[in-house]
Amino acid sequence: MRSLEECHAYVAHMNVEHREIHDKVGRVRETLEECLNNPGGNDRTAEFAAELEDLRGRLEHHFQEEELGGCLEEAVSHNPHLANAARTTVAEHGMLAAMLTQIIVNTSVAKANAELTETVAPEFDRFARFLANHEEAENRILQDAFGCSIEPGE
Ligand SMILES: [Fe+2]
Numbered sequence: 001m002r003s004l005e006e007c008h009a010y011v012a013h014m015n016v017e018h019r020e021i022h023d024k025v026g027r028v029r030e031t032l033e034e035c036l037n038n039p040g041g042n043d044r045t046a047e048f049a050a051e052l053e054d055l056r057g058r059l060e061h062h063f064q065e066e067e068l069g070g071c072l073e074e075a076v077s078h079n080p081h082l083a084n085a086a087r088t089t090v091a092e093h094g095m096l097a098a099m100l101t102q103i104i105v106n107t108s109v110a111k112a113n114a115e116l117t118e119t120v121a122p123e124f125d126r127f128a129r130f131l132a133n134h135e136e137a138e139n140r141i142l143q144d145a146f147g148c149s150i151e152p153g154e
């Protein structure tokens with residue numbers, strides 16, 4: 001069982017993590033855009049693939065911290081009405097990881113910009129939207145439970 005103080009520190013840490021992940025997703029999307037806008041030019045697909053791997057590593061670590069951190073449980077123990085929302089966010093970790101793995105696989109087999117455009121770009125955008133909604137839901141749970149402001153930028 002975590003103390004309230006520990007959970008406030010955890011929320012502050014998650015706030016920083018969410019902002020860094022959000023920025024990272026933006027940079028990966030920019031690299032993808034550069035790949036798409038430069039057909040026949042410098043192929044930056046390898047760079048995009050490396051960024052996806054880096055994002056996957058960060059997210060694995062982030063999801064583990066959330067699942068093992070003890071503060072989601074703490075939030076639910078004092079606020080049973082948050083149990084469903086907390087369960088949903090944890091279940092989404094596996095879905096998000098699977099989506100990103102599929103994007104990595106599809107990127108590795110994409111031979112031309114056309115394939116990145118048709119397959120990977122919409123997949124990545126779906127993934128990014130899902131991840132942003134997921135993090136927002138998580139923020140709402142923590143804010144509801146611990147009453148601290150965790151809006152990006154604070
Ligand atoms: Fe999460």
Ligand SMILES: [Fe+2]
Nearest residue numbers: 018066135138
């Ligand atoms: Fe998160």
